[in-house]
Amino acid sequence: MGDMIPAEELEPGAASSQLFDPSMRSEARRLRTFWQWPHTAPVSARDLAKAGFFFVGPRDQVQCFCCGGVLMDWGPGDCPVAEHLKFFSSCKFIRGEDTGNQEMFPLQEIFDTVDGQFLSLLQGIDSEEAAPQNPEMVTEEMRLSTFRNWPQYSDMHPEQLARAGFFYTGQGDVVKCFYCDGAVRNWSFRDDPWREHAKWYPECEFLLRSKGREFVSSVQEAFSSTLLSPRDSWDQTEQDSSALQDESWMSTEEQLRLQEERMCKVCMDRDVSVVFVPCGHLVTCGECASNLRLCPICRAVIRESVRTFMS
Template sequence: MGDATPSEETELGAACCQLFECSMRNEAKRLRTFRQWLGTSPVSARDLVKAGFFFVGPRDQVQCFCCGGVLMDWRPGDCPIVEHLKFFPSCRFICGEDVGNQEMLPLQEIFDTVDGQFLSLLQGIGSEETALPNEPEHPEMLTEEVRLSTFRNWPQYTDIHPEQLARAGFFYSGQGDVVRCFYCGGGVRSWSFGDDPWREHAKWYPGCDFLLLSKGREFVSSVQESFSSTLLSPFGGFLFSFFGKDESRMSTEEQLRRLQEEKMCKVCMDRDVSVVFVPCGHLVACGECALNLRLCPICRAVIRGSVKTFMS
């Protein structure tokens, strides 16, 4: 796609100024406002985004980026586009005018335009395997180049190179040594000498589709076998197998660090884990963060319920 001419840029700028919320003309950005959207809602966040809405709250209140119209109290059978046209028939976006809406690329197209290793992988596997279920959590961080640019203030005390982290899908959060995956949104911190970003990615977030397509299921499975994390046992109790065969030779200090990581919420990277997700059984989030999750950060399974836990 070529550059816009001066006249086209002027027209686009004028149209943008007439929008209620110009910053929300990007569908991916609107989608990110729905992180607290209830999975039990009768209307999907994606359908609302396509209809021009972004989430404002409270409850299920949404607003159009173009006309500013607000809708709420969604019911089973409601169609966001139809409801938008019904209550705000003069909205230029819903009437089909070009107001500068920026659509999200289909996942296949997204992955064909990013990292080289992704493209070669996609060319070698069938379409059924590439039917990924979710959009990236941070679509603005799709390319390795953009992710690498976030590491300008990466702390000097860590031995992990930004190039390694960016290649493994991570971008810098700007806090301490916390990095997050652009696709699954998973965070990792407390990096030590010798840590491999790909292995840490596979250890904590084995269900990440970017990871699986980049490294393969065999790699992820081997990492999971080496590093056991806190799991819900089939008998209703908890299995705390913190140190695998590769960790038995670690120093006491390193073992303590690993233990603290196991207990840490994988979302806020601050509070201790305290909620088990149902039905997958993963114990990876604190009570506050669990309220805002629709998918398990580990396996990406839909969360149907949760159980509060207490560690003695």
């Protein structure tokens, strides 16, 4: 059961009739404060944010944006709404009064507003399947707000990334999809966020329902054409020789693109050197391949890995 902290121990004004922290009226913003909340906690961060709480710490201490009430020591079976009402029954928010609380959009509404034309796209999808990995980033506005420290050296516009479902992680130029949690980095001015999303995370439900299966399939087909199949990977002498001859007349931009395609898509450091069986994707170096159970491209189970050599 959550334990309360006496009102006299709160900061002055916590028990006033005004909102304790107006900046936390947004449920999505409250949820963002729980980024260090353990997944094994007996009470979910989403339920706490919905009940008006944001994380303040230490341990599992949370506080109401409206009344300033603090609860901690949560246990199995605790209901944040019930505990809130039990210890802070005079709280206007928990009593249902208008406090300006901004609820998070339901998933249906989110998809309905993407590009203004995707109506009723979530019908028939299992609710568990439809749950985004980063629910606090479901709105494009919230994702865009994370790009405040986006590196100036990047040629990629944050608006494009946010529209494609990505938010900034704060590290280098690494972004993640709010829905599938897929990460992408090393952006260049030629990149299209939607295509990169489709290239690396083709099963993302947000991507599929925003751009369509046909778009994703076309990107995958174009991308797969640059990869080697297992059957072709065991003897590459002639092919590699021809490739080297072709490179002599390639433009600098094309050579850079080819170099990028040969780079391991996990560590982005070493060259690709392992083909996964049975899917046939060649996307990682030997060191990274040893740590994978599923292909990072198609998510197929890796039954066997075949070593290849590229000159």
